[in-house]
Amino acid sequence: MPHETSSEVRRPMSDVGREPAGANLPSVRRRLIVATTAFGALACIACLAAPLVGPTPIHLWRVFDRTIAFRDNVDAQIFFIARLPRALAGALVGSALAASGVVFQALLRNPLATPFTLGVSAGAALGAILAITFPLALAALPVPAVPLASFAGSLFAVGIVYALATARRLGLSTHVLLLAGVTLNAFFSALILFVQYSADQSQTVRTVRWLMGDLDVATYTPILAALPFTLVAFAAFAWLPRSLNLLAVGTDAAAARGVDVLRTQRLAFFSASLATGAAVSLGGPIGFIGIVVPHLVRLLVGSDHRIVLPSSALFGAGFLVACDVLARTLLAPIELPVGIVTAMIGGPFFLWLLVRQGGGR
Amino acid sequence: MNARWSSVVGRWALALSERSESKGLVAGAGARLAAGARSLEPGAFVDRAAFVLALAAVSCLLACGAPSRDRDADRSRPPTRIISLVPAATEMLFAMGAGPRVIAVSSFDHYPPPVEALPRVGALLDPDIERIIALRPDLVVLFEGQVELREKLAQAGIRVFVYPRPTLADIVTTLRSLGRQVGLGERADREADAIESQLDAVRQKVKGLPPPRTMLVIGREPGTLRNIFVSGGLGFLSDALTIAGGANVFGSVRRENLQVTTEAILASQPDVIVEVVASQPWRAADIEREKHVWDTLPSLPAVRNHRVYLLMGDEFVTPGPRIVQGARELSDVLHGTHATTR
Numbered sequence: 001m002p003h004e005t006s007s008e009v010r011r012p013m014s015d016v017g018r019e020p021a022g023a024n025l026p027s028v029r030r031r032l033i034v035a036t037t038a039f040g041a042l043a044c045i046a047c048l049a050a051p052l053v054g055p056t057p058i059h060l061w062r063v064f065d066r067t068i069a070f071r072d073n074v075d076a077q078i079f080f081i082a083r084l085p086r087a088l089a090g091a092l093v094g095s096a097l098a099a100s101g102v103v104f105q106a107l108l109r110n111p112l113a114t115p116f117t118l119g120v121s122a123g124a125a126l127g128a129i130l131a132i133t134f135p136l137a138l139a140a141l142p143v144p145a146v147p148l149a150s151f152a153g154s155l156f157a158v159g160i161v162y163a164l165a166t167a168r169r170l171g172l173s174t175h176v177l178l179l180a181g182v183t184l185n186a187f188f189s190a191l192i193l194f195v196q197y198s199a200d201q202s203q204t205v206r207t208v209r210w211l212m213g214d215l216d217v218a219t220y221t222p223i224l225a226a227l228p229f230t231l232v233a234f235a236a237f238a239w240l241p242r243s244l245n246l247l248a249v250g251t252d253a254a255a256a257r258g259v260d261v262l263r264t265q266r267l268a269f270f271s272a273s274l275a276t277g278a279a280v281s282l283g284g285p286i287g288f289i290g291i292v293v294p295h296l297v298r299l300l301v302g303s304d305h306r307i308v309l310p311s312s313a314l315f316g317a318g319f320l321v322a323c324d325v326l327a328r329t330l331l332a333p334i335e336l337p338v339g340i341v342t343a344m345i346g347g348p349f350f351l352w353l354l355v356r357q358g359g360g361r
Numbered sequence: 362m363n364a365r366w367s368s369v370v371g372r373w374a375l376a377l378s379e380r381s382e383s384k385g386l387v388a389g390a391g392a393r394l395a396a397g398a399r400s401l402e403p404g405a406f407v408d409r410a411a412f413v414l415a416l417a418a419v420s421c422l423l424a425c426g427a428p429s430r431d432r433d434a435d436r437s438r439p440p441t442r443i444i445s446l447v448p449a450a451t452e453m454l455f456a457m458g459a460g461p462r463v464i465a466v467s468s469f470d471h472y473p474p475p476v477e478a479l480p481r482v483g484a485l486l487d488p489d490i491e492r493i494i495a496l497r498p499d500l501v502v503l504f505e506g507q508v509e510l511r512e513k514l515a516q517a518g519i520r521v522f523v524y525p526r527p528t529l530a531d532i533v534t535t536l537r538s539l540g541r542q543v544g545l546g547e548r549a550d551r552e553a554d555a556i557e558s559q560l561d562a563v564r565q566k567v568k569g570l571p572p573p574r575t576m577l578v579i580g581r582e583p584g585t586l587r588n589i590f591v592s593g594g595l596g597f598l599s600d601a602l603t604i605a606g607g608a609n610v611f612g613s614v615r616r617e618n619l620q621v622t623t624e625a626i627l628a629s630q631p632d633v634i635v636e637v638v639a640s641q642p643w644r645a646a647d648i649e650r651e652k653h654v655w656d657t658l659p660s661l662p663a664v665r666n667h668r669v670y671l672l673m674g675d676e677f678v679t680p681g682p683r684i685v686q687g688a689r690e691l692s693d694v695l696h697g698t699h700a701t702t703r
Contacts, residue, residue, distance in 0.1 A: 054624055055624065055625070055628070056624055056625075056627070056628040070659070071659035071660060071665070072660060073660065074627060074628075074630070074660045077627050077658065077659070077660045078624055078627045078628065081623060081627065081657065081658060082622065082623040082624035082627055083624065132582075135583055143584075144582065144583075144584040144585045144587075145583070145584065146582055197486070197487070200469065201485070202579075202580055202639065202678075205580070205590075206580060206582070206588060209588055209620070210588070214587060214588060216587060216588075216622055216623055217585075217587065218585065218586040218587065218623045218657055218658075219585075219586070219657055222585075328622045328624065332622065332624075332625060333611065333614070333619070333621050333622060333624075333625030333628070333629070334614070334616075334619045334620060334621065334625075335620045335621060335622045335625075
């Protein structure tokens, strides 16, 4: 199969080939420890600091004062209802999107791939928008309909893309995967516009708002609902880095070195899609995390997936939590959609990175 | 664009030819020409577009030269075939007794009941220009933002009434001017006076009562406290809340609506939460469940004192004569049933 990406485009990963995997374990382990400690500390600081920051002044001693009943304790409620769930949701969504970004970029051997490239988010968006526009159909459910519908939509999209990519040959064609995903994105977007256009105006506002991403979950239930899927996906990610390093060189080279290419691709595709679907159903399609974070991390720690993958997950968590603090404080009491914040910070940053990388060679 | 334009001309010419048999020859030619323009191949169309357009323009001029005097006479006469794309304006027209003259409404019109039988001609984003012209209206009520539609109707020589984006005070002003426009100025003035005095009555009933700090929720994801949109200090709904004797907790935000964070709600500590839901056929069980969603925020006085209300009905989203009803319902939940006079 001809490479769909030129060597120039996939440069960020190409230097992996120079170091034989497994030959320099002690050094990798040391770098892994340094990187995960640093990024882990960053994520922890973000998660701990975020609930303390906000437009309303609260006193920490009052938050944890057991003598005041929780129902009367406004400070505790702001801390535990308004801020902490947001920080946790941000950490979960940020790490899921950043890690899936890394996996998709390696799987598709394309640095421009994002968690949303293969139509997962478009399927999720279609599901969510159908649930918003036709609320009666799902009103009888005991759980909120929108996250459920969006998760179902993402699974639907994943199923279609996988079926297409495996339809004509024995292997999993990343070429078809990419084209099918991009086409499905466009097709779902058209369906979304159609549903939006036939909805009434208040529903249209809500669907547009959903597409901007939102972490103000107010309860822990949606986080707990998304958590198991994310954990399963992360457990799968733990198997991937070494194979992804070899896949980045090429499928033939990887196969020659004993990688079960099809199994790796399948595992990467489904686990990253699962993490993305869970993240989108929790926080909406928050853009730029899945592309900016992996590239920034590669810039800092090199392109060995054994280090990039955990580092990206940790940095993604910290980055989104920080962006969400801005989202809820900048225009307070008005909520600024967090997707706008990530795009506004991520967009210019990514361009700077692009120019800098180009100039550095 | 060209094809669309010529199709408009064609439709209009056809409408003219229906109206007056004597001018049928010219108008029919215009229509055939426009139809021809539509059926051309794309390449040929580009080549001959200018020629066809020029011919269409000439035939248009020929066709409208003759009836122009009739239409000038039309303008002084009150309109008898009215199309309203604005639900609030439809209600005003029916209130002033012009209901029988309304021949078509928007796809969002549901009040008063007779409108259900009328043809629908689209709405704010998707007005069906062809149907509107084919229905031969002599007045079209449309939104301020529908600039393109206004231009097309001007080309077709159809009068328009532009409905301004309203505050509560604008409702009666618009009612009066719309009344003058349709020749029912006196009736409309009476209606407007009645609305003003009824609103005054609501205001008097709550006079001297301490205004509860109220959060007016206009949108939220059902079953959760996510994506909460509330009324800011601008717009007819916030005005109605003030008349009904409530103090909008987000009144200082100079916007019609805003999305608020859970934190902002906790910090603002509203005494009363009123959620308005426009025409959604919820069952009693749904309403009960939706009210209890707020129990997640137990420190709010509104939640603690069981003062969360769900008000349903499109009078809360339609800035028309029924705003009186809306203000009464609001004052009911804010100050008890004594405020109701109906």
